[in-house]
Every structure is written in C-alpha cells, then in structure tokens.
Amino acid sequence: MTWLSITIAGIITYFTRMTMIxxxxxxxxxxxxxxVLAFVPSAxxxxxIFPGIFINDYGTFIEMNDPKIFGAIVAILVGYFSRSVIAxxxxxxxxxxxxxxxx
Amino acid sequence: xxxxxxxxxxxxxSVAPHMLSVIPFGIICGAIGIELGFDPILVYALSIIxxxxxxxxxxxxxxxxxxxxxxxxxxxxxxxxxxxxxGAVLSEYLEKLSFIKKLLISYIVVDxxxxxxxxxxxxxxxxxxxxxxxxxxxxxxxxxxxxxxxxGIVLGSFVxxxxxxxxxxxxxxxxxxxxxxKKLDHVIVMITCGLSSLLFxxxxxxxxxxxxxxxxxxxxxxxxxxxx
Numbered sequence: 559m560t561w562l563s564i565t566i567a568g569i570i571t572y573f574t575r576m577t578m579i580x581x582x583x584x585x586x587x588x589x590x591x592x593x594v595l596a597f598v599p600s601a602x603x604x605x606x607i608f609p610g611i612f613i614n615d616y617g618t619f620i621e622m623n624d625p626k627i628f629g630a631i632v633a634i635l636v637g638y639f640s641r642s643v644i645a646x647x648x649x650x651x652x653x654x655x656x657x658x659x660x661x
Numbered sequence: 662x663x664x665x666x667x668x669x670x671x672x673x674x675s676v677a678p679h680m681l682s683v684i685p686f687g688i689i690c691g692a693i694g695i696e697l698g699f700d701p702i703l704v705y706a707l708s709i710i711x712x713x714x715x716x717x718x719x720x721x722x723x724x725x726x727x728x729x730x731x732x733x734x735x736x737x738x739x740x741x742x743x744x745x746x747x748g749a750v751l752s753e754y755l756e757k758l759s760f761i762k763k764l765l766i767s768y769i770v771v772d773x774x775x776x777x778x779x780x781x782x783x784x785x786x787x788x789x790x791x792x793x794x795x796x797x798x799x800x801x802x803x804x805x806x807x808x809x810x811x812x813g814i815v816l817g818s819f820v821x822x823x824x825x826x827x828x829x830x831x832x833x834x835x836x837x838x839x840x841x842x843k844k845l846d847h848v849i850v851m852i853t854c855g856l857s858s859l860l861f862x863x864x865x866x867x868x869x870x871x872x873x874x875x876x877x878x879x880x881x882x883x884x885x886x887x888x889x
Contacts, residue, residue: 560703563730567720567737568710574741576767578748579755587749594882598746599776600847601877603834604855605870609862610831626828633832637839643678646836647829654828
C-alpha cells in the first residue's frame, strides 16, 4: 500500500515537472502571461523563506527577538552587496550561531 | 559560443554553493524517515521516485501520523505543483528539444537548479545548447541529494540538531532572490508571497506553498498593468 502511494506520488510529481515543458505548447501562453512568468522566482521562493524563518518546528510564530530574524537580516545585507551565494548562507548561519551559542 | 561541456560545468558551479543547505537537508530527510520507523529501502526510494525534499518529509510524516494514503499523496502533489510554474518559465528555453529529451530533462527540474539555470538563461538567450546548463545544475543536485539522504538513512542524524542547520534552507533561497530586491515590482511580489505564506500556513495539504505564489503572480500582473 505504501509502495503504491509512493509510486503515485512520484508519477504526480513527475507530471508537475514535465507537463509545461513537454506537453503544453508555449505559443498557447499569451504575451501577458509570459511577462508575468518573469516574476516566478520572486513569487515562489518567499513561500519557502518566510515560514522557514518566522514559523518554528511546532508550527507557531517565533518571537520577534528570535536569532533567525537577525541571521536572515545579516544574510540579506551580505547577499545584496556580495552577490555571493556562499557568503549569504555562511553569514546567515554564523550570525545565527553567534547568537545561540555565544550570547 | 560555449561548448556543451562548458555549459554543463557552469550549471554545476552555479548550484555548488547551494550544497551548504542541500546536504544537511538531505541528511535530515533520510534520518527522519528512519526515526519515524520506515523501511530504509522505502525511505531511500522516495529520493529517486519523488526527488523533492520537503514533499518527501511531509509524505512520511503524514503516513506515520496515521493520515490516509490519499491525503499523503495529495499533499505531495500540492507541494510539488510549483514545478508547473518552473516548467512554464523553462519551456521558452527548451522548446527546440526533442520530445524524448524534454521528458528526460523534466525529471531533474528542482528549485535551486531552476533558479540558477533560469538566471543564466535570461542573460544568455542566444546560446545554442542552453539546456546543458540545466542538466549540469540538475544532475549535480540529484547526485548530492541521493548521497546525502543515503547518509542520513545509514548514519542517522549525525549532524547535531543544536546547530539548527534547517535554517540553511531559507538562507539558500534568500541568496537566490536577494538581487531582485533592487527592483520595486519584485519586492512587492516577494512581500505579497511571503505574507500570504504566513497567512495560509495552516491551510490543508500544505497548500500555502502554491496559494501564495498564485496570489503573488496576480499582484505581479496588476503591477505590470499599472506600469503601462
């Protein structure tokens, strides 16, 4: 039963990846839709970022003095000016660790 | 013009820094499956059959919590429906590929690979073998995902939980969108999506992950209309 569910979940997931690439003719999308699609990264990733920062493992909101907020601000500033993915992630993690381990 | 090999290595290099979050997340994902009491083979099979971090964890958590298979499968579908948006964006650059190649390349479309290859595509529209960049980024993510979930399954959660490495996941995605903070229209769209995701966080089937992008894209359409 579990294997059947995994297989179905896998097929559905594959279809989410494949449908727009292989089955849907891009010409069907109008110019307006294509212009809106340029916003996809900005419209999708904050839905991973915000809950990852503001909601804890138990599904409740964190306190406003949570170290993750500080870590995220540092990461945004460092990322903005350095344009480096490694610097963004490492600065966010280390500033977070400094608060939870040293302060 | 870049060779296929050069494009492949550029794809590899573009996602390499994201391994800082992919590897710990993969380890957590594998270890959680074992902790929840699932057969190791089954836990690992998810990495090949579904190949989508968050949805794999949710799937196992739901099943172990006594949810029906229907609910678990629906949640996976809802969480992964964002790939439809990635596909719609990428299709512009993959149009000329044969049907078979499109079917194969689709399997390796994941968040970070889509994000980094899409950035490259926007700047290099005229390159003839663009898709090798996506293959480079996707294959890299696939290999590291397989190895890290396997490591989590075999060794358990050997990364101390106190380190809070789950926090690397939002950081990875901050690194992806941070340069778009320069553009006001993108900032509006990002804040819309982020606030919606908090507002709808408790919606059934983890649907905030697709509800918020849809709301944010509507706002993007409005912004585009106002700009004219």
